[in-house]
């Protein structure tokens with residue numbers, strides 16, 4: 006398959022907080038993260054709050070500079086692109102932000118907010134053309150009656166409608182890759198499926214690749230179908246591979262813990278299932294990550310080596326995984 010985006014050994018360090026206090030200690034929001042997205046593929050990135058998902062999304066779209074590492078788009082290093090190539094990259098790689106309210110200017114109508122990127126990226130020549138194109142797109146994403154939605158201000162819309170507006174804004178400039186950052190987390194449960202279906206439709210009809218960022222495995226599984234899942238923990242990728250394969254036999258103890266936290270629909274399965282396999286529920290401070298494997302203080306399988314040596318990502322069972330004990334860990338059934 007054709008690679009669209011390649012993220013190689015990305016680090017991102019921020020000046021951080023230790024508890025309530027600002028320190029000079031660096032927070033490793035991302036440490037040595039690599040990822041590849043193929044044309045037309047959907048990848049889910051999953052992990053708890055603070056593990057670095059949004060940071061990775063912003064780096065991939067060029068909104069945040071990485072501390073180290075490289076990003077290739079269509080085999081071109083984005084740090085070395087010409088102005089024309091960079092403009093094309095900025096048009097083709099779009100981010101749908103986590104907070105739909107903050108992502109829209111509150112004092113402008115939806116039409117005014119959406120026409121600018123289309124004109125800036127020369128997708129349309131003027132306001133009239135922008136309106137025409139947006140009318141089509143609003144129909145497609147289900148924001149009807151179209152005229153009424155264009156006149157509205159962000160606060161007059163529901164969370165689900167604002168997410169549709171953001172997806173329309175991304176779609177309007179002809180993207181090849183959309184980074185959707187928790188697009189359904191602030192939306193009513195009853196409307197989530199419709200939004201996920203909309204993204205699936207954008208993927209199927211226009212061949213748009215997606216990086217779907219979430220902390221929720223159920224929606225990841227729903228949307229990914231045939232694509233990959235990357236599991237992140239405290240700034241690191243801990244398991245990455247084809248979703249079907251990974252979830253059929255999840256190997257990293259952290260992923261097993263995530264899966265065991267999902268309530269089973271079947272009461273029999275729920276009874277047979279082992280307890281939540283975590284030693285501690287607390288997430289360590291990213292400014293002060295544990296020595297060795299970052300997951301070791303919470304891991305029920307941890308041995309000496311896990312406290313001493315940081316595990317590398319290695320290929321095993323058709324995926325990559327960072328765990329010293331991968332061979333030994335029992336199969337997790339859920």
Ligand SMILES: Nc1ncnc2c1ncn2[C@@H]1O[C@H](COP(=O)(O)OP(=O)(O)OP(=O)(O)O)[C@@H](O)[C@H]1O
Pocket residue numbers: 019020021032033034052053054055056057058059060061103220291
């Ligand atoms: N601008 C910033 N300055 C300092 N630290 C930051 C900044 N942005 C993120 N961080 C820190 O980097 C780490 C990763 O943050 P990030 O927002 O990427 O996590 P996330 O996985 O998206 O979390 P959530 O699920 O809550 O959205 C966190 O420890 C966060 O506090």
Ligand SMILES: [Mg+2]
Pocket residue numbers: 058059060103186
């Ligand atoms: Mg986030």
